[in-house]
Amino acid sequence: xxxSHDIRLAVIPGDGIGSEVVAEGLKVLEVLGLKxxxxxxxxxxxHYHATGETLPDxxxxxxxGYDAILLGAVGHPSxxxxxxxxxxxxxxxxxxxxxxxxxxxKLFPGVETPLGKARPEDIDMVVVREGTExxxxxxxxxxxxxxxxxxxxxxxxxxxxxxxxxxxYAFDKxxxxxxxxxxLVHKTNVLTYAGDLWARIVERVSAEYPEITTxxxxxxxxxxxxxxxxxxxxxxxxxxxxxxxxxxxGAAVAGGIGLAASGNVNPAAPGSASWAPSMFxxxxxxxxxxxxxxxxxxxxxxxxxxxxxDHLGLADESARIEQAVAVDLVERQVDWVSRTTREIGDxxxxxxxx
Amino acid sequence: xxxSHDIRLAVIPGDGIGSEVVAEGLKVLEVLGLKxxxxxxxxxxxHYHATGETLPDxxxxxxxGYDAILLGAVGHPSxxxxxxxxxxxxxxxxxxxxxxxxxxxKLFPGVETPLGKARPEDIDMVVVREGTExxxxxxxxxxxxxxxxxxxxxxxxxxxxxxxxxxxYAFDKxxxxxxxxxxLVHKTNVLTYAGDLWARIVERVSAEYPEITTxxxxxxxxxxxxxxxxxxxxxxxxxxxxxxxxxxxGAAVAGGIGLAASGNVNPAAPGSASWAPSMFxxxxxxxxxxxxxxxxxxxxxxxxxxxxxDHLGLADESARIEQAVAVDLVERQVDWVSRTTREIGDxxxxxxxx
Ligand SMILES: CC(C)[C@H](C(=O)O)[C@@H](O)C(=O)O
Ligand SMILES: CC(C)[C@H](C(=O)O)[C@@H](O)C(=O)O
Numbered sequence: 001x002x003x004s005h006d007i008r009l010a011v012i013p014g015d016g017i018g019s020e021v022v023a024e025g026l027k028v029l030e031v032l033g034l035k036x037x038x039x040x041x042x043x044x045x046x047h048y049h050a051t052g053e054t055l056p057d058x059x060x061x062x063x064x065g066y067d068a069i070l071l072g073a074v075g076h077p078s079x080x081x082x083x084x085x086x087x088x089x090x091x092x093x094x095x096x097x098x099x100x101x102x103x104x105x106k107l108f109p110g111v112e113t114p115l116g117k118a119r120p121e122d123i124d125m126v127v128v129r130e131g132t133e134x135x136x137x138x139x140x141x142x143x144x145x146x147x148x149x150x151x152x153x154x155x156x157x158x159x160x161x162x163x164x165x166x167x168x169y170a171f172d173k174x175x176x177x178x179x180x181x182x183x184l185v186h187k188t189n190v191l192t193y194a195g196d197l198w199a200r201i202v203e204r205v206s207a208e209y210p211e212i213t214t215x216x217x218x219x220x221x222x223x224x225x226x227x228x229x230x231x232x233x234x235x236x237x238x239x240x241x242x243x244x245x246x247x248x249x250g251a252a253v254a255g256g257i258g259l260a261a262s263g264n265v266n267p268a269a270p271g272s273a274s275w276a277p278s279m280f281x282x283x284x285x286x287x288x289x290x291x292x293x294x295x296x297x298x299x300x301x302x303x304x305x306x307x308x309x310d311h312l313g314l315a316d317e318s319a320r321i322e323q324a325v326a327v328d329l330v331e332r333q334v335d336w337v338s339r340t341t342r343e344i345g346d347x348x349x350x351x352x353x354x
Numbered sequence: 355x356x357x358s359h360d361i362r363l364a365v366i367p368g369d370g371i372g373s374e375v376v377a378e379g380l381k382v383l384e385v386l387g388l389k390x391x392x393x394x395x396x397x398x399x400x401h402y403h404a405t406g407e408t409l410p411d412x413x414x415x416x417x418x419g420y421d422a423i424l425l426g427a428v429g430h431p432s433x434x435x436x437x438x439x440x441x442x443x444x445x446x447x448x449x450x451x452x453x454x455x456x457x458x459x460k461l462f463p464g465v466e467t468p469l470g471k472a473r474p475e476d477i478d479m480v481v482v483r484e485g486t487e488x489x490x491x492x493x494x495x496x497x498x499x500x501x502x503x504x505x506x507x508x509x510x511x512x513x514x515x516x517x518x519x520x521x522x523y524a525f526d527k528x529x530x531x532x533x534x535x536x537x538l539v540h541k542t543n544v545l546t547y548a549g550d551l552w553a554r555i556v557e558r559v560s561a562e563y564p565e566i567t568t569x570x571x572x573x574x575x576x577x578x579x580x581x582x583x584x585x586x587x588x589x590x591x592x593x594x595x596x597x598x599x600x601x602x603x604g605a606a607v608a609g610g611i612g613l614a615a616s617g618n619v620n621p622a623a624p625g626s627a628s629w630a631p632s633m634f635x636x637x638x639x640x641x642x643x644x645x646x647x648x649x650x651x652x653x654x655x656x657x658x659x660x661x662x663x664d665h666l667g668l669a670d671e672s673a674r675i676e677q678a679v680a681v682d683l684v685e686r687q688v689d690w691v692s693r694t695t696r697e698i699g700d701x702x703x704x705x706x707x708x
Contacts, residue, residue, distance in 0.1 A: 115468050116468065117468070136544055148515065152551040155507055156494075156509070157507055158507070161503075187595070189435045190595075191494075194494070197504060199435075220599050223603040226603075227606040228610070241541070248575060249581065252577070253581060
């Protein structure tokens with residue numbers, strides 16, 4: 001896709017452990033022999049306190065010029081809840097039209113899972129979470145705030161346009177996987193308007209993919225099956241909020257939030273009018289309680305770099321990182337020693353290089 | 355509370371396995387030596403197909419006259435999604451003002467959990483799920499249905515009145531438990547209007563309960579902690595939809611949906627203007643695939659009867675059932691034999707009687 005394999009990369013380390021884990025992701029990226037140019041953007045809580053800004057318009061415009069964005073984590077207790085999330089993280093997802101929030105849930109061999117009996121072949125799915133609408137639209141309001149007559153509303157906005165594009169992406173993704181199964185997760189029996197839209201679109205598009213087995217699961221039952229029967233799932237397509245919940249749960253059953261990578265993907269062809277850079281980030285948060293202590297696991301950030309390379313058409317380089325991580329994860333169980341963030345990054349980097 | 359301990363009970367067996375499990379619940383109830391008068395209401399899919407009715411007004415009016423309602427399960431694939439749920443089950447919850455949906459998540463000794471390392475003392479919480487508002491209000495709409503310009507909305511309605519009463523109930527519940535801990539679960543960083551209302555009310559009411567330790571957890575993180583660190587929770591208070599998801603997940607980690615009981619509680623004092631009968635039901639659904647085969651586990655229905663008795667002020671009788679179930683659950687692991695629905699009911703009944 002990009003001749004000479006150059007990547008122009010914007011890096012947003014963010015808050016808390018974000019900068020620690022991103023540093024290790026970049027370390028791995030460096031030894032692949034690619035020409036990578038990185039520019040760091042100091043957005044997040046510190047920038048907000050210093051300037052009152054979350055994501056200035058000029059910065060957003062600049063970010064559009066990169067091939068991809070690597071983000072650490074955003075959020076700090078010193079900032080009121082929702083400010084950095086809505087005005088920085090979600091704003092990036094919405095403005096750059098990251099309508100696919102891609103979150104693999106995969107148990108690597110050697111990794112311990114809280115599910116006593118699960119084996120790696122039991123947990124291997126991809127959650128395709130819608131990223132630009134639903135309950136995340138920010139619609140809603142409050143009246144008579146602080147009184148006993150207060151009402152607060154929160155509105156989920158769903159469009160045929162928005163649902164169909166992510167559903168199509170999910171069907172295409174299912175075509176690349178051996179099991180070729182797609183499950184819609186929603187709550188059609190209660191959220192009848194939105195659920196009906198999702199269900200009809202999945203049904204209609206499924207006719208174009210006769211090779212794919214399609215089924216449906218309520219979100220409450222799905223969260224149960226993540227624990228009792230994760231084999232049931234191959235590719236899941238779901239709305240923004242259900243995807244948020246299920247992928248944290250997925251990270252837990254697949255060995256922990258320290259390993260879960262994600263891509264906020266704009267799947268448009270580079271050069272087309274709707275293209276914008278995709279953004280890759282670990283699923284975990286900024287974990288201010290352990291920040292600065294080199295205790296965080298950088299694996300999720302490193303796997304996010306692998307997802308980024310795959311998205312950029314560098315499948316071989318992506319696979320090299322995934323393989324190095326897979327070996328490191330097996331080794332961890334065999335010869336367990338406590339390592340710092342940096343040491344884990346160094347070890348994985350050495351495997352990628354060697 | 356009721357002199358001569360008479361209970362006038364309305365029974366709604368419902369669909370699928372509903373009638374099978376309810377029969378066992380009633381069998382246990384019969385041997386307690388209480389004077390119980392039961393009236394059965396044949397509501398559900400069959401009634402809907404025969405008459406087009408879900409919950410006629412006169413039936414609803416009649417139901418208001420009972421001391422309590424015991425419900426099996428509602429829902430069948432032959433009825434379009436949402437019809438029985440919204441017009442029967444949720445209508446009962448809303449009309450009878452069941453603003454507390456009480457769902458214990460408790461690992462009984464001897465019960466196998468999918469969490470390899472969890473012990474009974476690790477999983478012992480009560481989820482207080484709001485039952486009459488939030489995303490379940492049914493608000494929303496659709497425009498240009500079936501076209502590429504379709505939009506579908508779904509609105510969560512939250513009131514200070516509705517949130518405060520369930521939050522107060524949850525604080526009172528936490529006072530009855532040794533750990534005295536209450537966790538609000540929400541998604542305040544994204545659902546900022548509703549989340550702000552919930553967070554402010556919890557903070558304000560907490561001042562009246564200095565003995566209670568109060569904390570907050572995002573719903574995505576909470577679903578992770580259900581699997582990795584369930585000890586973290588004692589009493590959870592949360593909105594209708596988050597509670598729906600978390601309690602199915604809770605049932606899964608506590609040994610399965612066959613054991614999870616629930617109460618749709620109207621906590622008003624009997625005789626007061628806002629009183630209406632509370633309704634008790636297993637968390638599981640109607641499972642049409644195994645209906646009529648005596649394969650369903652009636653334990654959740656039996657434990658729902660125990661919750662009902664406790665609600666009606668019959669704490670001793672409630673405890674007798676819980677103890678009989680606890681013994682049966684230990685025995686199951688020791689001498690495992692496959693039993694039918696009826697056999698499990700018979701065994702638990704014999705223990706209660708003996
Ligand atoms: C930080 C928060 C806004 C975000 C989300 O809810 O999407 C996070 O939980 C995630 O999953 O990336
Ligand atoms: C059947 C459905 C409407 C119901 C709900 O969502 O509340 C069920 O899942 C439950 O938890 O009791």
